[in-house]
Amino acid sequence: MxxxxxxxxxxxxxxxxxxxxxxPQQTANASSQLDHVSARAAYAIDAESGQVLYQQNQNQEVPIASLTKLMTLYLVERDVQSGKLNWSDNVPIDKELQKMSKNSETGSVEMKTNEKFTVKQLFDAALIASSNSAAIALGNKVGGSNARFIQMMNEQAKRWHIDAKFVSSSGLDNTDLTKYHYDLKGTDKKAQNLVSASAITIISQHLINEFPDVLKVAKTTNEKVNGTAVMTSNELLPGQPYYDEDLKVDGLKTGYTPKALMCYTTTYTVDGHRIIATVLGAKSSFPTMIKLMKNLKETYTYxxxxxxxxxxxxxxxxxxxxxxxxxxxxxxxxxxxxxxxxxxxxxxxxxxxxxxxxxxxxxxxxxxxxxxxxxxxxxxxxxxxxxxxxxxxIWHRNSDFQPINASLAQQSAFRG
Structure with missing residues (x-):
């Protein structure tokens, strides 16, 4: 009995x-019901859970231009939070970086001789106005040298197991960097950063989740650094040409080089849930991103x-x-x-x-x-x-015993 x-x-x-x-699981048909994005690659995730919402050539390593700065800024934030660096620390700006800042093709915030900048000022200049000189100077400060900092970038990418190869802390390729002696020794004269859409999105996820204060800077459209106006390059922010009230964008970063084309990683909220999306190699980044964002909103319910x-x-x-x-x-x-x-x-x-x-x-x-x-x-x-x-x-074992199926959610679960 x-x-x-x-x-x-x-x-x-x-x-x-x-x-x-x-x-998130990588599946070939994950975006089969979503419109194709007019870009080399695209990727979108839920920022908190990492759930993949869209993927297109997501693991293909392509040029990402100034989206590179997101990794640079992550490493800066990490050192600030650990106490190795203070926001108020002064950062040296060498003559080559001063020259770079004055070139209309590589500079967005001019840096004058003997002018002093803090870590915070350069951080803001790099994120808001995509200053190349600011990003490289920050890398020098954190790593001790340009070469060592780029090594740190690649080491961090390996720790996250993402598809990324960095030769620059700013996103400029060697055709520009060599003019200022900032090309990495041993790299090809045309070398550039090659990073996948999934990788730069994951970098952004770490940056936002680990250092949420970055969003205060990311949504800033203009500020002054040493009296110089620093203007945003993100035209989906409030008050900018492509802003859309329904999309609620509050960051993150733009990028462009002739080889990379238009690149853009954005972050926004839908019903209180944060999403991060990336498009790489687009002919027009903002309209392309808007189309992807609206498509996601029409497709998904939380x-x-x-x-x-x-x-x-x-x-x-x-x-x-x-x-x-x-x-x-x-x-x-x-x-x-x-x-x-x-x-x-x-x-x-x-x-x-x-x-x-x-x-x-x-x-x-x-x-x-x-x-x-x-x-x-x-x-x-x-x-x-x-x-x-x-x-x-179980005293009476059944030879065909199988793991027991279980329902994921209660039947009363509701649409968000």
Whole structure:
């Protein structure tokens, strides 16, 4: 009698876990229902979760011009936040950078002999007006030399596992840099930064999420640096020619060289959720970006996802474990023609769940698919509180026992 009871009941012991994050998956048809972008490459993500909303040649390394400065500014912010650098520190401007700043093709903020600039002033000049001299000077300050700073840029890219090869801290290519002796030793005379759309978007994601104060500078349209007017190059900001009230752009960075063409990474919010989007190699960056942004807005709706009990089987045995209940929620962008019930997938435990499970510990993954877009996302489940699981041996094992399917969200989930 006892054996019969556990044989029937053992398989319904559940793990109840918190839905803790979404992991974007690269899929060839992720943007099949969205209009083609008139650019070499494009990419768009949810800034918080990293969910991929659009991708086109997203891993192809192409010239990105001044979008390069986003990596430079990230490394500056990192040193400021760690205490290695202060916003008020003075930054030397050598004669070559002064010359560069006075050239109409490479300069946007003139730097005069004996004029002093702080880290903050150069940071603002590089982000708002895309000053090349400011970016290179900041790199020299952080790295100790131009070569060492570029090495730091490439090292950071490797740590993030992104497609990026940097030879310049400003985005200028060697055809310009060689005139000021800032071409990197050992590189081709025409060498330029080659970075993918996904990579520069991920760099932007780190910059915004780790240092949100950058948005205060990114949305600034004009300010004065040592009495010189610094004007934005981002024409989608409020008060600028391409501003659209429905799109709510508040950053981020533009870029152009004859080889890179028009490049643009922007950030904006939809119903309180931040999105980062990039277009590379466009003939007209602002109209191209506006079209992409409007297309995304027409295609996606943000769905609130409520975690619920999910049944799990440990991968190494037919044992089921119990875990604590949850109260937090998260969400997902899905196409307007897709219901949450259409998101299919199986929840499986990632590792044997033995002993105490700490708060936030990953216990399971589930891949879900938006059938209309073909976009795949991986959901991770984490424990909500520390828990000591009790395992039950299934006495009557079934030879065809399979991991138990579980619904991702409650049926009462609503459209955001």
């Amino acid at each position: 006892k054996n019969t009871f556990w044989g029937k009941m053992g398989v319904i012991v559940a793990v109840i876990a918190v839905l803790c994050t979404w992991l 769905e609130q996802i409520t975690p619920r009990p999910v049944a799990l089987r440990t991968p190494d045995s037919n044992r089921l474990l119990s875990a604590p209940s949850v109260s937090t929620t998260t969400g997902l962008w899905i196409s307007d023609d897709t219901n949450l019930e259409d998101l299919t997938g199986t929840v499986t435990a990632t590792t044997p769940l033995n002993g105490m499970i700490p708060t936030g510990n990953l216990v399971a993954r589930k891949q879900v698919t938006d059938k209309n877009l073909g976009l795949k996302e991986t959901v991770e489940y984490c424990t909500n509180t520390p828990y000591y699981p009790i395992s039950y041996e």
